[in-house]
Amino acid sequence: MTPPALVQRIEIDGRPATAENLLWPALVNTGHFTAMQVRGGKVRGIDLHLDRLDAATRELFGRGLDGERVRGLIRHILRGDPAGASAIDDASVRVHVHAPEGEPSLMVTVRPPTVLPAAMADRARALMSVPYQRPFAHIKHLGGFGQARYGELARRAGFDDALLTGPGGQISEGAVTNIAFCEQTPGGPRIVWPNAPHLAGITMRLIEARLPAAGLPTAHAPVTLADLPSYTAAFVTNAWGVSPVRRVDSVAYAVDEKLMETVAGVYEEVSWDTV
Known part of the structure; x- marks a missing residue:
C-alpha cells in the first residue's frame, strides 16, 4: 500500500488553516x-x-464534544466554498482535537480517498513484530513516534508494517490496525482478537458485532507470538477496510478466501451514515 497522499484541505474550527492557527497543532x-x-x-x-x-475529549481535556459540531465541520470542509473550491464527495477525513485555550478546537483535514485492491491476495500484509505498546492505548492520541518509527523499520526490513507486542511477546495491535486471528475449534472457526492493551478501532467494532450472525463467533483472549502457528489465518482492520495477513515474522498464513469473503462481506453490509 502506498503512503497517504498529501492533505488537500485543512480547516480549524471551520476556517481555512493559516500559519498562525497551525502553530499549536x-x-x-x-x-x-x-x-x-x-x-x-x-x-x-x-x-x-x-x-x-x-470520550477522549472528556478524558484529556475535561470537556464534552458536541457531535453535531463535528458533523457540521466535516460537512463544511467537504462542500467547498464560494471562492471556488469544489465540493468533495469521496475522501479520507481526519478530525483532530486540541485544546490550546482549554476549550476543544477541531482541525479537519481532507486527503484523497484510500481504495484497497479488489483482490484479497493483493491486499495481503506482512507484519514484523516489535517490542512496543502504545501508551494510553485506548485513546487514538497524537504523538505516536514509537509506532511510526517501528513501522518505518518494518518497511525497511521488507515488511508492510509493524505488529506491536508487549512482555512475553503478547500481541496487542498493528501499528495502524487491529489484528484478528482465526482458530479452528470443534464447533468450527472462531475469530480471536488479542486482549492486550489496544485501541478498539471503528472498523474492528463494526465487524466484530456482526461476525457471529455470519457464523463466526468471536472472543478476546491473550495471543502471543509463540501462539501464531496454532492459528490458520489472520487479518487486519482499520479505516481503509479489511486485509488478510500473509506473514508475521517467519510464520506464514495462506489467504483464506472463504474467511475473507465472509469478513469483508460483513463489512460491506455496514450501512453508510450521512454526515
Whole structure:
C-alpha cells in the first residue's frame, strides 16, 4: 500500500488553516483524532466516531464534544466554498482535537480517498513484530513516534508494517490496525482478537458485532507470538477496510478466501451514515 497522499484541505474550527492557527497543532502533541473514509458524503459508523471523539475529549481535556459540531465541520470542509473550491464527495477525513485555550478546537483535514485492491491476495500484509505498546492505548492520541518509527523499520526490513507486542511477546495491535486471528475449534472457526492493551478501532467494532450472525463467533483472549502457528489465518482492520495477513515474522498464513469473503462481506453490509 502506498503512503497517504498529501492533505488537500485543512480547516480549524471551520476556517481555512493559516500559519498562525497551525502553530499549536504543529508544536503540541496533546490531542487525539479519528480517521474515516467518506463516500458520497457518507461514513460508516459515524456515531462510533463521534462517541470516540467525545470520550477522549472528556478524558484529556475535561470537556464534552458536541457531535453535531463535528458533523457540521466535516460537512463544511467537504462542500467547498464560494471562492471556488469544489465540493468533495469521496475522501479520507481526519478530525483532530486540541485544546490550546482549554476549550476543544477541531482541525479537519481532507486527503484523497484510500481504495484497497479488489483482490484479497493483493491486499495481503506482512507484519514484523516489535517490542512496543502504545501508551494510553485506548485513546487514538497524537504523538505516536514509537509506532511510526517501528513501522518505518518494518518497511525497511521488507515488511508492510509493524505488529506491536508487549512482555512475553503478547500481541496487542498493528501499528495502524487491529489484528484478528482465526482458530479452528470443534464447533468450527472462531475469530480471536488479542486482549492486550489496544485501541478498539471503528472498523474492528463494526465487524466484530456482526461476525457471529455470519457464523463466526468471536472472543478476546491473550495471543502471543509463540501462539501464531496454532492459528490458520489472520487479518487486519482499520479505516481503509479489511486485509488478510500473509506473514508475521517467519510464520506464514495462506489467504483464506472463504474467511475473507465472509469478513469483508460483513463489512460491506455496514450501512453508510450521512454526515
